[in-house]
Amino acid sequence: MTDFSALTLVEAAEGLKNKEFSAVELAEFTLERAHAAQGALNAFTVIDAGRAMAMAKASDERIAKGEARALEGVPVAMKDLFAVEGVETTASSNILKGFTPTYESTVSKNLWDAGAVFFAKTSMDEFAMGSSNETAASGPVVNPWRAKGSEEKLVPGGSSGGSAAALAAGISYGATGTDTGGSIRQPAAFAGLVGVKPTYGRCSRWGVVAFASSLDHPGPLAKTVRDAAILTREMAGPDPKDSTSYTGPVPDFEKAVGRSVKGLKIGIPAEYRVEGMPQEIETLWSQGRDWLKAAGAEIVDISLPMTKYALPAYYIIAPAEASSNLARYDGMRYGQRVEGEDLTDTYEKTRAAGFGTEVQRRVLIGTYVLSAGYYDAYYLKALKVRRRILEDFNAAFETVDAILTPTTPSAAFAIGSKAKASPIEMYLNDIFTVTANIAGIPAMSVPAGLDKNGLPLGLQVITRALDEETMFSVGAALEDAAGFDAKAEVWW
Template sequence: MTDLTKLTLADALDGLKAKKFSSREITQDFIQTIEGSRILNAYVVETPDKALEMADKADARLAKGEGGRLEGAPIGVKDLYCTKGVRTTACSNILGEFTPTYESTVTQNLWDEGAVMLGKLNMDEFAMGSSNETSRFGPPINPWRRKGDNAGLTPGGSSGGSASAVSGDLCLAATASDTGGSIRQPASFTGTVGIKPTYGRASRWGMVAFASSLDQAGPIAKTVEDSAILLDVMCSHDPKDSTSLNVEKPDWRADVSKGVKGMRIGIPKEYRMDGMSKEIDALWNQGIEWLKAAGAEIIDISLPHTKYALPAYYIVAPAEASSNLARYDGMRYGTRVAGENLTETYEDTRANGFGREVQRRLMIGTYVLSSGYYDAYYLRAQKVRTKILNDFVDAFESCDAILTPTCPSPAFAFGEKSGDPVEMYLNDVFTVTTNLAGLPGISVPAGLSADGLPLGLQVIGKALDESACFRVGGELERAAGFVARPEKWW
C-alpha cells in the first residue's frame, strides 16, 4: 500500500492541482492496492484500463489549468449505479451479466467533474441486507478485526463494498445508497463517514431501485470534509427523476468548519433502548459533552413513534420492492431459466435468480399489498410513517439537529446474526426513521469499542438542512480526533 492511497480526497485534489503527483500515478497506486487486496472482496468489477484512460484525460486537463471539482480523483462506485459499458448487477444473479448502455445521473455528475472510476463495489443483493451477506459474489470483508480475534467481520450493509474499500484505502471515496441505513451503518462499522442527504437531493435515475420512496444516493468517505466534497457533486436537479428537488445547494464544505456555537442539539429519549450496549451509551454521552463544550445547547426531545419505525419500514420497503422487482421476469434482460411454458419460465427465473433474503422480502411485500391486506398493513404503515415525520417536525421546533448513536453495536462476525432475520433487522433501529421521514443523516466515527472496533455517532438534520449535519459532524470529528486505522492483515 502506498502513501498516495492513504490521502484524504481533499488532500489528493490539492496535490493533483499543485502537480505534486499525477492522476495516473495515484490511479496506478490504487489499482495495485486493489489487486493486492482482493481477499477483502470489496470490488466485484475492476476497471483498470478505463481508470488509466480517464486518469490520462484528467492529467491533460490539469496540465492546462483546467478540470472539474474532482479532477483526477480515483473513486469506487456501488454496483447499484448503472455505468455505461460496465457490468451492473446490483449483485444479483437475476441481472446476469447486464451491461447498461447509459450512465446514471449521479455517476455522470462525477465523470463530468473529472473523477476516475476504479470499478464497481460489492453490496447486498438489490441493497437488501444489513451485513452484505446476500451478495451473489460473496460478502466483502471489513478491514477491521476484533482484538485477538481473526474472525471475518461484516463491513455492514448494503453498501459494504463501499465502506470496506474506503476503510481499506482501495479508493479515495465511494458512492453508496441508503434505504434504511445502508450508508450510515457501514460507515459506523468501518470507521468512515457516510451521509444520506434529504430525499430528492440526488437523482435516482439510473440507480437500480429497491424502495423508491426511501432510496437515496450518498457518499462514504474518509472525513466529513471529503463527504461534503463528494455529496456536492453527486446532488443535482434531474428532470428524469420526478422526485428530484430543484433547490439551491449551500457550501457544505464550508459548513464543516463552522462549529456548533449557538446550535440547539436534540437528544431523543426513545433512542435509549433496552439492550443497547453500555459502550454505545457512553459514547453517546461523550458526544453530548463534546457538543456542549463547543457551545451547543443540549435539549431533551421526544420522538414518540420511534418504536413503530422498524415495523412500518419492513412493510413499506418490501411492498415497494415487490412492485419494483416485478420487472425482472427473464424476458427483456438478465438471466432467463427456460420452463415448459411462459408461467413456468417466470417462476423458474425468479426462483433461481433471486437470493433468499430478496425472496423473503418480495413475499412479505406481495402479501401486504394483496387484496384484503392492503388496508390492514400498507395503508396503516403509511399513516405511521406520517406520524414519524410529524414527530421530527415537532422536535425541530425546539432544536436544530438531533444526536443519536448510528448503530446498537459495533461490527459483528459473519453468521452471527444472519440466522435470525429479526435480529438482523434491528441493526437499522436508529437509522430507518430518517428514511421514513426523508431527512438527512450523517454518521461520524467517534470512538472504539472494547474490542478495538469503530463506533459511530449519527446527526439528523431538518429536511434540506445538510448544513446542520456537516456543522455538527465536523465538530464531532474534531472533538473525537478519530485517527485509528485497521491493522493490515490482508
C-alpha cells in the same frame, strides 16, 4: 514518497493539483491495491483498469492545462446499484448477471463531470436488501477491521459494504452508496468512516437500480466530513429525469464544515435508549453530547414517541415497494434466464434461480401486505405511521437544530453470526437509522470512538429537510472533538 493509501479525498485532489504526483500514478496505485485486496475482502464486482487509466490520463491533461475540476483525477468507487455506461451492473444479483447498461446514472455522470476517475463497482447486499453485506450473489464482503487479538472475519455493514471496505482498506478516496434504511450510515459506522444520507431528492435516483423508491437515498461514504461534504455537493443537483429530485440550488456544503456550532440546540431523543443497548454505545453517546456542549451548543432532551413503530413500518413499506419494483426482472429482456416448459414456467424458474433467499423473503412479504384483505391492515397503516414519524421530527425541529443519536446498536459482528438467527435479529441493526429514511430527512454517521475490542463506533447527526449544512457543521464539530484517526491494520 507519498503514502497514497493514507490520503483523504481533499489531500489527493490537492496533491494532483500541485503536481506532487499524477492522476495516472494514483490510478495505478488504486488498481494495484484493489487487486491485491480483492481475494481477501471480496469488495468489488468489477475492477476496470482500462477505463480508469483512460480517465486518469485525461485528468492529467486537464491539470496540465490548469483546467482541474473539483475531483480531478481522484479515484472513486461506485456501488453496483449505479448504472455506469458499458460496465456490468448487477445489484449483486444473479438475475442481472451480464446486464450492461447503455446509459449513465445521473449521480455517476455528475461525478465524472467533476473529474472523478472510475475504477470499480463495489459489491453490496443483493438489491440493497441487507444490513451486513452477506446476501451478495458473489458472497460476503469482509470488513478490513478486525477485533484486537482476533482473526475472525467481520461484516462491513450493509448494504453498501463493498464501498465501505474499499475506503477502509485505503483503496478508494470516495465511494457512492444508497441508503434505504441505513445502508450508508451503518457500514460507515462499522468501518470507521463518514457516511451521508442527504435529504430525499437531493441526489437523483435516475439510473440507480430501485429497491424501495420512496426510501432510496443515494449518498457518499468518505474518510472525513469535509470529503463527504464535497462528494455530496458534486453528486447532488436537480434532474429532469427524476420527478422526485429537488429542483432548488445545491449549497456549497464544504463551506459549512468548520462553521461554529455555538448557539445551536442539539436534541437528545429519549426513545433511542433501547433495551439491551451496550454500555459502550451509551457512553459514546454521552461523550458526543459533552463534545457538542463544550463547542458551545445547547443540549436539549426531546421525545420522538413514534420511534418504536419505525422498524415495523419500514419492514412493511420497503418490501411492498420492492415487490413492485422487482416485478420487472423476469429474464425476458436482460439478465439471467432459465428456460421452462412455457412462459409461466420460465418466469418462475428464472426468478427462483435469480433471486437470493433474502430478496425472495422480502418480495413475498411485500406481495402479502399489498394483497386484497391485507392492504388496509398493513400497508395503509404503515403509511399513516410514516406520516406520524415525520410529524414527530417536524415538532422536534421547532425547538432544536439537530438531533444526536448512536448510529448502530453495536460494532461490527462476525460474518454468519446473525444470518443464522431469525431475520428479525438482523433487521434490528437498522433500529437507529430507519426513521430518517421514513421521514426523508438528512442524516450522517461520524466515527467517534472504538469499542473494547478496538472496533469503530459511530454517532449520528439528523437535521431538518434540506439542512445538510447544519448537519455537516455539527458532524465536523464531532469529528474535531473525537479526533478519530484509527485505521484498520493491513492483514489482507
